[in-house]
Amino acid sequence: MGVSGCGKSTVAQGISDAVGLPFAEADRFHPETNIAKMSAGTPLTDADRRPWLAELAAWMAAQAREGQSTVMACSALRRSYRDILRHGPPQVQFVHLDGPADLIAARMSARPDHFMPPALLESQVATLEPLEPDEDGVVLDLRRDPETLVDEAVRWLGRH
Numbered sequence: 001m002g003v004s005g006c007g008k009s010t011v012a013q014g015i016s017d018a019v020g021l022p023f024a025e026a027d028r029f030h031p032e033t034n035i036a037k038m039s040a041g042t043p044l045t046d047a048d049r050r051p052w053l054a055e056l057a058a059w060m061a062a063q064a065r066e067g068q069s070t071v072m073a074c075s076a077l078r079r080s081y082r083d084i085l086r087h088g089p090p091q092v093q094f095v096h097l098d099g100p101a102d103l104i105a106a107r108m109s110a111r112p113d114h115f116m117p118p119a120l121l122e123s124q125v126a127t128l129e130p131l132e133p134d135e136d137g138v139v140l141d142l143r144r145d146p147e148t149l150v151d152e153a154v155r156w157l158g159r160h
Contacts, residue, residue, distance in 0.1 A: 001082075001096045001097070002097040002128075003101075003125055004121065005104040006097040006099065006142050007097050009073040010146045011073075011095070011140075011153060012071050012095075013071075013073070014150035015071045015150055015153050015157070018150055018154050019071070019154060021068070021070055021071050022071070023070070023071045023072070024059060024071075025072075026052075027073075029052055029055050029056055029059070031052065034049075043123040043124075043127075046080070050084070054087075056072065056084075056085060057085050057087050057088030057089075058088060059088070060072065060085070060088035061087075061088040061089050064088070064089035069089075076094060077124060077129065078127060078128075079129050091136070092136070093136045093137060094135060094137030095137065095153045096130070096138070096139045096140065097140055097142040098130075098139050098142060099141055099143050100143070101121060101122075103142070103143065104142070136160065138152075140153065
């Protein structure tokens with residue numbers, strides 16, 4: 001979890017590869033209307049996100065019914081969003097990639113083909129609610145290289 005540009009997809013794919021679980025990129029579940037809004041520089045509202053989050057939870061639940069855990073790259077910026085995700089499978093754990101907004105902005109500027117413009121980073125940072133003590137998760141410093149982040153996440157997940 002984390003704001004756009006923090007490295008969620010890279011790290012989640014690395015976790016998936018390391019532990020052999022199916023990977024999903026939450027952005028691929030967005031309806032075209034959400035993509036169009038974000039591409040135009042308009043932040044999504046909670047009403048825009050709710051059906052998307054419910055679909056993500058349903059995908060994870062379907063995998064869990066088949067006995068399969070999953071790895072997903074998803075912003076999950078607010079507690080209420082994470083609560084929706086927790087309604088899917090029996091257990092959801094969060095790896096929050098956190099770090100300086102200026103570094104994230106530089107990363108976003110370096111990926112010209114992504115629908116999320118760097119101008120929306122500020123709204124994501126403002127929306128972000130850190131994990132609360134009762135949430136099953138860990139915060140990792142995104143300034144570390146992806147391989148280190150994957151290793152840290154896999155070790156943490158293995159202990160939990």
